[in-house]
Amino acid sequence: MSDLTATADSPVLAAARRAREAAAALAPVPRSVKDAALLAIADALVERSAEITAANAQDVERARAAGTAESVIDRLTLTAERIAAIASDVRSVVGLPDPVGEVVRGYTLPNGLDVRQVRVPLGVVGIIYEARPNVTVDAAALCLKSGNAVLLRGSGSAYRSNTALVEVLRAAVAGAGLPADVIQLVPGESRESVQELMRARGLVDVLIPRGGASLIRTVVEGSTVPVIETGTGNCHVYVDAQADLAMAVGVLLNSKAQRVSVCNSAETLLVHQDVADAFLPLALAALAEAGVTVHGDDAVLKAAEGTGVTAVPATEEDWGTEYLSLDLAAAVVPSLEAAVEHIRRYSSGHTEAIVTGSQPAARRFTQLVDSTTVAVNASTRFTDGGEFGFGAEIGISTQKLHARGPMGLPELTSTKYIVTGDGHVRGEARQTVGG
Amino acid sequence: MSDLTATADSPVLAAARRAREAAAALAPVPRSVKDAALLAIADALVERSAEITAANAQDVERARAAGTAESVIDRLTLTAERIAAIASDVRSVVGLPDPVGEVVRGYTLPNGLDVRQVRVPLGVVGIIYEARPNVTVDAAALCLKSGNAVLLRGSGSAYRSNTALVEVLRAAVAGAGLPADVIQLVPGESRESVQELMRARGLVDVLIPRGGASLIRTVVEGSTVPVIETGTGNCHVYVDAQADLAMAVGVLLNSKAQRVSVCNSAETLLVHQDVADAFLPLALAALAEAGVTVHGDDAVLKAAEGTGVTAVPATEEDWGTEYLSLDLAAAVVPSLEAAVEHIRRYSSGHTEAIVTGSQPAARRFTQLVDSTTVAVNASTRFTDGGEFGFGAEIGISTQKLHARGPMGLPELTSTKYIVTGDGHVRGEARQTVGG
Numbered sequence: 062m063s064d065l066t067a068t069a070d071s072p073v074l075a076a077a078r079r080a081r082e083a084a085a086a087l088a089p090v091p092r093s094v095k096d097a098a099l100l101a102i103a104d105a106l107v108e109r110s111a112e113i114t115a116a117n118a119q120d121v122e123r124a125r126a127a128g129t130a131e132s133v134i135d136r137l138t139l140t141a142e143r144i145a146a147i148a149s150d151v152r153s154v155v156g157l158p159d160p161v162g163e164v165v166r167g168y169t170l171p172n173g174l175d176v177r178q179v180r181v182p183l184g185v186v187g188i189i190y191e192a193r194p195n196v197t198v199d200a201a202a203l204c205l206k207s208g209n210a211v212l213l214r215g216s217g218s219a220y221r222s223n224t225a226l227v228e229v230l231r232a233a234v235a236g237a238g239l240p241a242d243v244i245q246l247v248p249g250e251s252r253e254s255v256q257e258l259m260r261a262r263g264l265v266d267v268l269i270p271r272g273g274a275s276l277i278r279t280v281v282e283g284s285t286v287p288v289i290e291t292g293t294g295n296c297h298v299y300v301d302a303q304a305d306l307a308m309a310v311g312v313l314l315n316s317k318a319q320r321v322s323v324c325n326s327a328e329t330l331l332v333h334q335d336v337a338d339a340f341l342p343l344a345l346a347a348l349a350e351a352g353v354t355v356h357g358d359d360a361v362l363k364a365a366e367g368t369g370v371t372a373v374p375a376t377e378e379d380w381g382t383e384y385l386s387l388d389l390a391a392a393v394v395p396s397l398e399a400a401v402e403h404i405r406r407y408s409s410g411h412t413e414a415i416v417t418g419s420q421p422a423a424r425r426f427t428q429l430v431d432s433t434t435v436a437v438n439a440s441t442r443f444t445d446g447g448e449f450g451f452g453a454e455i456g457i458s459t460q461k462l463h464a465r466g467p468m469g470l471p472e473l474t475s476t477k478y479i480v481t482g483d484g485h486v487r488g489e490a491r492q493t494v495g496g
Numbered sequence: 497m498s499d500l501t502a503t504a505d506s507p508v509l510a511a512a513r514r515a516r517e518a519a520a521a522l523a524p525v526p527r528s529v530k531d532a533a534l535l536a537i538a539d540a541l542v543e544r545s546a547e548i549t550a551a552n553a554q555d556v557e558r559a560r561a562a563g564t565a566e567s568v569i570d571r572l573t574l575t576a577e578r579i580a581a582i583a584s585d586v587r588s589v590v591g592l593p594d595p596v597g598e599v600v601r602g603y604t605l606p607n608g609l610d611v612r613q614v615r616v617p618l619g620v621v622g623i624i625y626e627a628r629p630n631v632t633v634d635a636a637a638l639c640l641k642s643g644n645a646v647l648l649r650g651s652g653s654a655y656r657s658n659t660a661l662v663e664v665l666r667a668a669v670a671g672a673g674l675p676a677d678v679i680q681l682v683p684g685e686s687r688e689s690v691q692e693l694m695r696a697r698g699l700v701d702v703l704i705p706r707g708g709a710s711l712i713r714t715v716v717e718g719s720t721v722p723v724i725e726t727g728t729g730n731c732h733v734y735v736d737a738q739a740d741l742a743m744a745v746g747v748l749l750n751s752k753a754q755r756v757s758v759c760n761s762a763e764t765l766l767v768h769q770d771v772a773d774a775f776l777p778l779a780l781a782a783l784a785e786a787g788v789t790v791h792g793d794d795a796v797l798k799a800a801e802g803t804g805v806t807a808v809p810a811t812e813e814d815w816g817t818e819y820l821s822l823d824l825a826a827a828v829v830p831s832l833e834a835a836v837e838h839i840r841r842y843s844s845g846h847t848e849a850i851v852t853g854s855q856p857a858a859r860r861f862t863q864l865v866d867s868t869t870v871a872v873n874a875s876t877r878f879t880d881g882g883e884f885g886f887g888a889e890i891g892i893s894t895q896k897l898h899a900r901g902p903m904g905l906p907e908l909t910s911t912k913y914i915v916t917g918d919g920h921v922r923g924e925a926r927q928t929v930g931g
Binding site for chain 2: 085088089168170171174176178181183184262266267281282285287288289305308311312314315319405416423427428429431432433434435436437438439440442443444448449450460461462463465466475476477478479480481482483484485486487
């Protein structure tokens, strides 16, 4: 259903059309050529570091003049050292296996037909993201390795940085003998260019929004192009009746406070009532030390007295909030089933952890909780492509279709069936469901 | 992102919410219980055959009064014999392996964490389809086996039949101890109920439209719920320079004419110029005998003279048309690459076949053609879940995300990661890309 073949092209659609052509050329390219292009990219980033940081300085200056928060400016800023680190990440992608061509299933039918299901690139991948220029290079490298053309639509506030980066990437790719149009920055800084990407069904195979909840929601709700929803994480730690309490404190602290601004950090603590009296004083004291503010139910507020923790009453809204800060909602629950019920109601389906010494409790929790990742006696922070051993990550999918959880290179592919016979034809006219 | 928790419920949303609850209860149910429910369904369909055919007779009568085409009425009609066949299909689903719980990947990380990726149900599956009451039972059986709740939105013209069928299914499911709400007919016959399903993001996990191109297009373009696009098939047969001509005639005839109204039948023939003079007279005579009308380019029209085939000049529109009739577009191409280019331009990406004796040509064609299925020396008609050995099929996906080609039970699942440790926490605060 290519809806767009007859329409006059805007710059965005023209870019998408060029990406489509380039993707077709890239799809059958063997790994050695793609790896050579990646190495050329890594070298070029380091060599041309000065022009990249010069362009980036303009973005940073504009952001500062606009009164942008320092944390955002920090994410936006590129230095020679940071560029070297980005280049090093590209080199590590070289070492990852090429997913394209992998035979996922293969068998011979009773009639002698050979059926093979083989991984192929998705085609054209659109990435919509915020003011992190490192994503420009990461996404381009992962898409290139998996045989996809990429349309990069970064934040307007990083437009100069991204323009410089993409110029470096394209020159390196062209130098390695591949079409430069496999990597393109979506032209224009306006919101309209995002809207155009979202409607480019038939030209763009998938859109992956990465960033804040409102960006993701806009893309998910308005796009006719298939979308992979990423990122929102209202993660829970449930401390079961039979938990090792010291372990539970360690898992809780790590889940909540090791790094607070990320999607796999915990936002809510649920404690089984049978261990609440023993566990909460320990946990709340540790949370106090970490500087965490607790939004508690009545039982938690009562336990907080004298522990030194800052505690405020939890509102209905707290249970559904992804704080991304040193805040934690906390409640005492009467049972594992009540914890599961709470999670089902409020979780964004990213990651939930149980701390328990009981095998039946672990089994029941992992069966009943429907999230991308269920952790048993481990921190929620492990839900991450790097931690899972994928070597790289294009995002964490929180939807159920196509990919769920951390997405590595295989998640940037589709499959096709190759059926081989000796002139095989079908015998009887049985019903085909699909058409 | 459950957008709907605060809204007042329409009957459709209320049904979706009940489905969601029922899906949560169904997800951990073991295979033996689901299989018992399927057997109960099969028995009940046969036992209550009379009330189903009585309801169906009302639909048929209304359709006939409305002047509906006989082919559509034939698809709509249920007889005791057809119901017995549908029941037998349900019994065959019992024999298929349960995809839920399958460990897709599993390994231990260097830090000792066990990671397992396990198949889980999608949750709530919405099926939107046309006037084929057999789909009601097929879809319900496949969703039940894969642990999903299903919302069935059939054609208004089959509403009485579907109401009777779903009543039988629900009673059987309840009798087997499962919540009846795992199978629901979407209330109302209006188009509005389809629109509501399409906007029920957060309640419905995936929509699968099955039927004509306009239905599929409406759902694909208007839905905020993830959609699996199915079915449109503008399939090609390419006869290469080194083809066995008798084999090519056999594959072409079977692809075009064995059953014309299905998505995996061929609509366009492409012939390499080096064999056109030898192949076309044979092929066109065979097509004439099968009653096929050829829409040819100049070379084909010239070759058609004296073969007895009905031949008309092909228009630009012909190359993009899914005839679903005894019509075939046909052209002579200068090379394999030109055939690939033609396919890339006009194909719907369903199935393309090459007939060739050349290994390099077969390899090149399968590499370059980007469709759900590429057949070498075999009919396009094999793209089918039954033919592929899946035992059952919920449709044929023509999109790249999640599932591509015939979809069986595994394609009705998602996965989740289960991560198990001994109190594992993350050591250093490295960057998490996803959020």
